[in-house]
Amino acid sequence: MSRLSPTQGETRSVVIPAGAVMMRGDLTMPAHPHGFVIFAHGSGSSRLSPRNRMVAEHLNRGGFGTLLFDLLTEREEAADTAGRLRFAIDFLAGRLIEATDWVAARPETRALRLGYFGASTGAAAALVAAGSHRSAIGAIVSRGGRPDLAGGHLREVDAPTLFIVGGADAEVLRLTRPALARLGSSIKELTIIPDATHLFEEPGALIHVCALALEWFGRYLRPG
Secondary structure (H helix, E strand, O other): OEEEEOOOEEEEEEEEEEOOEEEEEEEEEOOOOOEEEEEEOOOOOOOOOHHHHHHHHHHHHOOEEEEEEOOOOHHHHHHOOOOOOOOOHHHHHHHHHHHHHHHHOOOOOOOOOEEEEEEOHHHHHHHHHHHHOOOOEEEEEEEOOOHHHHHHHHHHOOOOEEEEEEOOOHHHHHHHHHHHHHOOOOOEEEEEEOOOOOOOOOOOHHHHHHHHHHHHHHHHHOOO
């Protein structure tokens, strides 16, 4: 099934193999994409996250292809009542790597530079995946992420990385600053959105995230 928007491009449902399971996703391709961004959602969220979908639509209008997909299957989500899988960062990073390899092999995306947009625990998974796929990932944006959960993998990341944190999200700010210092990339920034909380629900906060993400990916994923 697909739908077509003149400003965003074509979106279609896809399934991505990951070992013995299949991950469901939504892939959008503008007519002439500048690059491609893979989303990694946070704990308790999915490809249907309204916040990530808003960012993706903004990137689509800016000329970037996107993939939003479920890191866990419906059966895994239902069985994971204790949250073991949702916080298993290496496991989630493995799923993200599977999706990255799948995107990189597709005819319509294989020539594009790839980036990650991660939220909450998904940002940690994106950093771990980027550290092991150093040549494949051209840029990373984290929204309210938990980079501290990437641990020693932080030093392996060399992609330009932007951390976006709400000014009122004191705990994530406290965890992000030392993680930023440990990050291996020589191009890294922390942008604080004043008064925004963890979910960026305040008026204008998420639009600000969209603009920052588009500018970052435009800087580092567009062909030179």
